[in-house]
Amino acid sequence: MxxxxxxxTVAIQGEAxxxxxxxxxxxxxxxxxxxxxxxxxxxxxxxxSGEAARGMxxxxxxxxxxxxxxxxCLGAHPLHIVSEVHVRIRHCLIARPGAxxxxxxxxxxxxxxxxxxxxxxxxxxxxxAVQSYDTAGSVRDLMASRLEADAVIGAALAAExxxxxxxxxxxxxxxxxxxxxxxxxxxxxxxxxxSAAKVSLMFTLPDVPxxxxxxxxxxxxxxxxxxxxxxxxxxxRPWEYMFYVxxxxxxxxxxxxxxxxxxxxxxxxxxLGVYPPATGDEx
Amino acid sequence: MxxxxxxxTVAIQGEAxxxxxxxxxxxxxxxxxxxxxxxxxxxxxxxxSGEAARGMxxxxxxxxxxxxxxxxCLGAHPLHIVSEVHVRIRHCLIARPGAxxxxxxxxxxxxxxxxxxxxxxxxxxxxxAVQSYDTAGSVRDLMASRLEADAVIGAALAAExxxxxxxxxxxxxxxxxxxxxxxxxxxxxxxxxxSAAKVSLMFTLPDVPxxxxxxxxxxxxxxxxxxxxxxxxxxxRPWEYMFYVxxxxxxxxxxxxxxxxxxxxxxxxxxLGVYPPATGDEx
Numbered sequence: 001m002x003x004x005x006x007x008x009t010v011a012i013q014g015e016a017x018x019x020x021x022x023x024x025x026x027x028x029x030x031x032x033x034x035x036x037x038x039x040x041x042x043x044x045x046x047x048x049s050g051e052a053a054r055g056m057x058x059x060x061x062x063x064x065x066x067x068x069x070x071x072x073c074l075g076a077h078p079l080h081i082v083s084e085v086h087v088r089i090r091h092c093l094i095a096r097p098g099a100x101x102x103x104x105x106x107x108x109x110x111x112x113x114x115x116x117x118x119x120x121x122x123x124x125x126x127x128x129a130v131q132s133y134d135t136a137g138s139v140r141d142l143m144a145s146r147l148e149a150d151a152v153i154g155a156a157l158a159a160e161x162x163x164x165x166x167x168x169x170x171x172x173x174x175x176x177x178x179x180x181x182x183x184x185x186x187x188x189x190x191x192x193x194x195s196a197a198k199v200s201l202m203f204t205l206p207d208v209p210x211x212x213x214x215x216x217x218x219x220x221x222x223x224x225x226x227x228x229x230x231x232x233x234x235x236x237r238p239w240e241y242m243f244y245v246x247x248x249x250x251x252x253x254x255x256x257x258x259x260x261x262x263x264x265x266x267x268x269x270x271x272l273g274v275y276p277p278a279t280g281d282e283x
Numbered sequence: 284m285x286x287x288x289x290x291x292t293v294a295i296q297g298e299a300x301x302x303x304x305x306x307x308x309x310x311x312x313x314x315x316x317x318x319x320x321x322x323x324x325x326x327x328x329x330x331x332s333g334e335a336a337r338g339m340x341x342x343x344x345x346x347x348x349x350x351x352x353x354x355x356c357l358g359a360h361p362l363h364i365v366s367e368v369h370v371r372i373r374h375c376l377i378a379r380p381g382a383x384x385x386x387x388x389x390x391x392x393x394x395x396x397x398x399x400x401x402x403x404x405x406x407x408x409x410x411x412a413v414q415s416y417d418t419a420g421s422v423r424d425l426m427a428s429r430l431e432a433d434a435v436i437g438a439a440l441a442a443e444x445x446x447x448x449x450x451x452x453x454x455x456x457x458x459x460x461x462x463x464x465x466x467x468x469x470x471x472x473x474x475x476x477x478s479a480a481k482v483s484l485m486f487t488l489p490d491v492p493x494x495x496x497x498x499x500x501x502x503x504x505x506x507x508x509x510x511x512x513x514x515x516x517x518x519x520r521p522w523e524y525m526f527y528v529x530x531x532x533x534x535x536x537x538x539x540x541x542x543x544x545x546x547x548x549x550x551x552x553x554x555l556g557v558y559p560p561a562t563g564d565e566x
Contacts, residue, residue: 062521068348176519210503212512213496220493227522229495229514236459238345239510 010183011035011043011052017136017158023085023181024056025157040069044077047184055079055184061089062178064112066230071244074184074202074272075232081182081200081273082189089177091117093168094139094159095151101167108132108142109153117153117171139164180278189275197249198227198277201259203266204234204242211265212243218261219247222254242268248277293466294318294326294335300419300441306368306464307339308440323352327360330467338362338467344372345461347395349513354527357467357485357555358515364465364483364556365472372460374400376451377422377442378434384450391415391425392436400436400454422447463561472558480532481510481560484542486549487517487525494548495526501544502530505537525551531560 008028012020015036024032035052037043046052057073060066074081091113095104101124108130114121121129132138132147135154141147143162151167152158159166205211219226225248231241249255255274263269291311295303298319307315318335320326326338340356343349357364374396378387384407391413397404404412415421415430418437424430426445434450435441442449488494502509508531514524532538538557546552 060516062516063518065351065516174518176521178521207508209506209508210499212509213499213503216493216496216499220496223492225490225492226495228524229512231512233343233345233348235346235457238459238461241511 007031007033008054009033009035009052011037011046011055013037013040013043013057014134015137015140017139017155017161018134019087019089019155019157019179020056020058020181021136021161022155022157023058023087023179024054024183026085026087027056027083027183028054040067040073044073044079044184047079047186048077050186053185054082056085056181057184058179059182060180060228062176063116063174068230068232070182071230071232074182074200074244075242077184079184079186080188081275082185083183083275084198084278085181085183086178086278087181089116089172089179090156090169091153091171092156092159092166093120093151093171094142094154094164095167096142097163097165099150099165099167104150104167106130106149107151107153108138108147108149109135113153116173116177119173120153120168120171136161182273184273188273191274192276193253194251196251196277197253197255197274199247199249199255199259199274200272201245201247201262201270202242202272203245203262203269204240205266207240215243215262215265218258219255222258223250224248224255224258244272249274290314290316291337292316292318292335294320294329294338296320296323296326296340297417298420298423300422300438300444301417302370302372302438302440302462303339303341303464304419304444305438305440306341306370306462307337307466309368309370310339310366310466311337323350323356327356327362327467330362330469331360333469336468337365339368339464340467341462342367342465343463343511345459346399346457351513351515353465354513354515357465357483357527358525360467362467362469363471364558365468365470366466366558367481367561368464368466369461369561370464372399372455372462373439373452374436374454375439375442375449376403376434376454377425377437377447378450379425380446380448382433382448382450387433389413389432390434390436391421391430391432392418396436399456399460402456403436403451403454419444465556467556471556474557475559476536477534479534479560480536480538480557482530482532482538482542482557483555484528484530484545484553485525485555486528486545486552487523488549490523498526498545498548501541502538505541506533507531507538507541527555532557
C-alpha cells in the first residue's frame with residue numbers, strides 16, 4: 001500500500017470549531033490538522049515560519065465588508081494566495097446537552113455575530129447578550145463549565161467539535177451572509193492551464209488624474225472583470241493608498257498580457273496569488 | 284447694531300473635548316454649540332430631525348483607514364456633505380492638576396489611541412493601558428473622580444474643556460496621523476463658482492467586465508482626479524458593492540459634464556456633496 005499523505009496543518013485565528021475551521025475543512029477534509037492562533041498576524045507568521053503549511057483567513061463578509069487587518073497582513077508578508085472558499089455564515093444557538101431555550105439567561109458570542117442575530121434577542125427579551133471574542137473557544141469553555149453564560153451563538157462545527165447541543169439553527173437576521181476565506185502558503189499555487197483563475201494584485205499609484213483609471217484600463221481592454229477593489233492607507237504617506245484588486249482571468253489567460261501594463265504605471269506592484277475561483281456559495 | 288448670529292449646533296459622536304469637537308470648532312469657531320451623541324447613526328438622525336444644523340463625523344484616518352460605519356450612514360440618510368476638515372491627531376497624556384507621570388498606574392483611552400501610543404507604554408512598563416470608548420468623556424470622569432484610571436490619552440481640547448492638566452504631548456508613535464472629518468447638513472452647500480471643489484458620489488454598477496473602468500473613464504477623460512474610492516457590501520446582494528468615490532473638480536467645473544455619463548452606467552447613483560477641499564493638514 002502506498003503511504004497516505006499526512007494531514008496538512010492549517011493555521012487559523014481562534015479555536016477549532018470556528019468558521020475558519022469550517023473553511024479549512026472544506027479545502028482539506030474533516031481531518032485537517034489545525035494550528036489555532038491568537039490573531040491574524042500570528043496566522044501569517046505561522047505560515048512564514050513553516051509551522052503551518054497553510055493559513056486560512058477571512059477576507060470579506062457580504063454584510064460587514066472587508067477584514068482590513070488581513071489585507072494589511074497580505075501586504076506585509078511574502079505569502080501567496082492559493083485558494084478561496086465562500087462559507088455561508090449560519091449562526092446556531094449552542095448549549096450543553098439537556099439545556100432548553102426556556103432556561104437560558106445569558107448567551108455569548110462575538111459582537112459581530114450578536115449584531116447579526118438582533119431578531120433572536122428581540123424575540124427573547126429575557127436573554128442577555130454577552131460579548132466574547134472567540135465563539136468556538138466559548139463553546140469549549142461552556143462544555144468545561146468555565147463560561148459566564150449558558151449558551152453560545154456559533155458555527156454548527158463548534159457544537160460538533162466540543163460535543164455540545166444545537167438548540168436552534170439559522171439565528172441570523174439575514175440569510176445572504178457569506179464570508180470569503182483565503183488560503184495562503186509559502187509557494188504559489190501550481191498553474192492550471194485552460195481553467196478559470198482569479199488573480200489578486202496589490203499596487204500603489206502616482207497621485208495624478210486618471211492614474212487608477214489607466215491601471216484599470218489595462219484590465220478592461222482585455223475583458224478582465226474586476227471582482228473587488230479595496231484601498232488601505234499607507235502609513236507615513238497621508239492620503240495615499242495601497243490598492244488591492246481581484247480580477248477574473250479569461251479562459252485564454254489574458255491577465256498575463258495586462259499585468260505588465262499595470263505594473264508599468266504602479267510605483268509598487270505585487271501579484272498576491274493566482275488561484276481557482278470559489279465554486280458557488282455553499283450552504 | 285445688527286443681531287449677531289446664534290451659535291450653530293453641531294452633532295458629534297462622543298463628548299465635548301473630542302477630536303470631532305476640535306473639527307467642529309475649526310469650522311464654526313470655539314463657541315460652537317455641541318450635541319453629543321452615543322453613536323454615528325444618532326449623529327445623522329439628529330441632523331435629519333433638525334435637532335442639529337450639522338453633523339461632524341470622521342470618515343478616514345491616515346493610519347487606520349476608512350470609518351466604514353460613516354460611509355454606510357452617508358448612504359442611508361438623505362444628507363449632504365457640506366465641508367471637510369483634516370485634523371492632526373495629537374495624543375496628549377491628561378491627568379488631574381498636581382499629578383505627575385511617576386504617580387500613574389492606569390491610563391485609559393480608546394483602543395485605537397492605545398494602539399497608536401505603543402512606544403509610550405513600552406517606555407513605561409509599570410503603566411497599565413485601560414480601554415475606554417469615549418476618551419473625552421473619560422477626561423470628564425477623571426476630573427469628577429469617577430474613572431478607574433489616573434490619566435487619559437486624548438485631545439488637548441479635552442484637557443482644556445474639563446480643566447485637566449496635560450502631562451505630556453505627542454504620545455503617538457507616528458506623527459503622520461490625520462483624520463478627515465465631514466460635515467453633513469440637510470441642504471447642500473451653496474455653489475462657489477470659480478473655486479476648487481471636491482465632489483463625493485455613491486453608485487452601484489452592473490457586474491460586467493470593465494463596468495468600474497467605464498465609470499471612471501468619464502472622470503479621467505476630463506482630468507478629474509479621483510482622491511478616494513471605497514466599496515461597501517450591499518446587504519442581500521452577495522459580492523456586489525456600493526462604491527463611494529471622491530474627486531477633485533477642475534477649476535472650470537468639468538465634473539458637471541462627467542456625472543451624467545457616470546450616472547448612465549450606474550444602477551443607483553447619488554451626489555453626496557460638493558464642497559471646498561480641506562486646505563492643508565493643520566497641526
